Amino acid sequence: MSSETRQKYEVVIGIECHVQLATKSKLFCACDNDSREVEPNTHVCPVCLGLPGALPVLNKRAVELALRLGQALNATYPDNYHTKFDRKNYFYPDLPKGYQITQFDEPIIGAGYVEFPLDGRTVRIGVTRAHLEGDAGKSSHPDGADYSLVDLNRAETPLVEIVSEPDMRSAAEAKGYAQELYNIVRYAGVSEANLYYGNMRFDVNVSVRLVGAKEFGTRTETKNLNSFRAIERAVEYEIDRQIELVEAGERVRQETRGWNDAKQTTYAMRSKEDADEYRYFPEPDLPPLIITRAMVEAQANELGxxxxxxxxxxxxxxxxxxxxxxxxxxxxxxxxxxxxxxxxxxxxxxxxxxxxxxxxxxxxxxxxxxxxxxxxxxxxxxxxxxxxxxxxxxxxxxxxxxxxxxxxxxxxxxxxLGLLQESNVDELARIVDEVIAEQAQAVADYTNGNQRALGALVGQVMKKTQGKGNPPLINQLLHDRLDA
Ligand SMILES: [Zn+2]
Known part of the structure; x- marks a missing residue:
């Protein structure tokens, strides 16, 4: 694509980042939150398996870590505010309950922002909100098999989803924002933040519009990116793909896309649902939560x-x-x-x-x-x-x-270890005199104006002190004797 074509368009990027909180247990049950090296479907119980009649109990530590992360995102907190959980209804094999417990209209963390340096300027990206939710399980598709496997160890592990404003205007800004979230999460100590194990996953929304246009273009969401390089490449790929479509008079479809790391391309997965298709409604098994000023301040004190x-x-x-x-x-x-x-x-x-x-x-x-x-x-x-x-x-x-x-x-x-420099002046002076007596040629060279000969003399003194001589002091002693 020519750079003139490229420059006709403005790019609009927003990022949703899922952070797995470093709690000991899952979000609504006592199962272990860390399943990195265990057999599939061993960290499960009736609650996270979604068995009928099993009731969730909210993990207090997850609430605390979410509040701490909110502070690090510069969120402001109203006094004694109300937050609640909602059911997001959809069908997927790795979601045994048929719904995800998340937060819809009263998230635990409200608006904030993230700032980071890029090419000598400071970029500020607005954070719309951050909410708590339970993760889904994990599906895998063995090579050549005509079936899929589902591991529910990850089901209901605690996530905070950080939703940004559509404030990013380039792949470099998207990468910078993701890297800064990675920094913030580790400094705040709220997550193991291991990208390889998917402790942080990024969904990147990209659209393009003609410079000066008021309406946003149709956006695509590329899901589950877990490296900064993949974020940058996926954004670049989507920018080019969408501009080419618009230039050809075609329309960009609103859809969810995946990232093929081997081919370095995005690919269509499914058309994107609108919020109303999820039929959100309040979670009847969890009471609403009042977040007190004291709870917020306790986490402010924990934040280093x-x-x-x-x-x-x-x-x-x-x-x-x-x-x-x-x-x-x-x-x-x-x-x-x-x-x-x-x-x-x-x-x-x-x-x-x-x-x-x-x-x-x-x-x-x-x-x-x-x-x-x-x-x-x-x-x-x-x-x-x-x-x-x-x-x-x-x-x-x-x-x-x-x-x-x-x-x-x-x-x-x-x-x-004998590392200390020899700073005993009398001892050094004796060695300096010894070297002057031995190195008549170097001394003559120096007094005839060859400054480099002094370096050779310093080297000889250092050798006699087994490297422990103090070079500035040796220099001084040589000057005292030879410059007179
Ligand atoms: Zn469980």
């Missing part, structure tokens, strides 16, 4: 650092944008950086460089940072040793690697 706060701190400390975003995408490392700079702002750069650099390699060998003995104090102390010229930058990395699984003090371990 958020990605937007870390970004603001990184910008205030003058840290480079690229490394900053790498740090923000890693909640454990970001929290450590935040703790270092809260007490020692002068070590912001050292902590950032180590956290986005050497630390990543160490995690590959030694396991997760969260499980290590590294604390904010450890990082600050090592940074201070470098600043005080007690430790070279390269030995700082060696020391932090040693302290990864050693909870003793940095100085003690540095001494034991």
């Amino acid at each position: 650092l958020l990605p937007a706060e870390v970004r603001a701190e990184l910008a205030a400390a003058g840290m480079p944008a690229k490394e900053s975003e790498v740090l923000v995408a890693d909640p454990v490392a970001a929290r450590l950086w935040h703790d270092v700079v809260s007490a020692h702002p002068e070590h912001a750069r050292f902590a950032l460089n180590w956290l986005v650099g050497d630390r990543v390699k160490l995690e590959e060998d030694k396991g997760a940072l969260a499980e290590s003995d590294i604390s904010a104090l450890t990082v600050a102390l090592v940074a201070q040793m470098v600043q005080d010229s007690k430790l070279s930058s390269s030995n700082a990395k060696v020391l932090l690697a040693a302290l990864w699984s050693d909870d003793r003090g940095g100085m003690e371990v540095a001494k034991e």
Whole structure:
């Protein structure tokens, strides 16, 4: 498609994101919420199997985590508000009850927004609402078989569905929004957020219209995307497909589409239902819920650092944008950086460089940072040793690697490993004099104006100190003797 054709159209994108909450049990029964490595249909009971007469009981923890997530989405909460559950009626083999318990007109979380940086600007995407619902089971279709299998371990696991406003205007914005939700959910600690296991799944609504048009175009919904790359590609594919249809004088059909990752294309699955076809009605087996101010505030107190706060701190400390975003995408490392700079702002750069650099390699060998003995104090102390010229930058990395699984003090371990720089001036001066006596040629070169000869002399001194000499001090001592 020519870029002139492309530029005639405006793209409108909204995203629905399903987040599986990290509760111990399912939304309405005591079955285990985590079925990653268990046999199919073992985490089930009469409630989540939808057997007649079994009654749901709402999981309090799911309500708490939903309220916490709402805070992270900048939602505002009315005082003592009312929320309720509704039945969404449809027939599908993985939905044993014939309806899903969800929330229709009184969701637990109202309007909010998400902000994230993209190409040097801040993008703000409105959040329409977020509601609680039970997940469906999972169907699978064995290769070559003329039957399907249904696993109900996932049935009634607790989800929050976050519905965005149709505020995104490009594939890059859609990807950025999804990535920021991923950040927020992990910082808030409300989900395992494992994309591979489908803990977060994205449905992407895309439509196109001529620039300046008031009406939205007909939208398609591409369902169950679980990688950021797939979101970006699916949006790009839909934009091109829809513009080509409109340009050819055909109409875009309102439909639900799937994503074929192997072919990198979307494909039609079924025509999209309108809300009234689901015959929503209030769930008679669950009483409405009053969300008190105290319940909201309790979760506000549980909510720690958020990605937007870390970004603001990184910008205030003058840290480079690229490394900053790498740090923000890693909640454990970001929290450590935040703790270092809260007490020692002068070590912001050292902590950032180590956290986005050497630390990543160490995690590959030694396991997760969260499980290590590294604390904010450890990082600050090592940074201070470098600043005080007690430790070279390269030995700082060696020391932090040693302290990864050693909870003793940095100085003690540095001494034991012989990492400390030689800062004993008399001892260094003696070695410098020795080197000057031995390296007559280099000394002559330097005094005849060859600045590089000084480097060779520093190198000789370092060699005699087995690398523990303090380079700035050695430089100073050589200048004192040779520049006179
Ligand atoms: Zn159950």
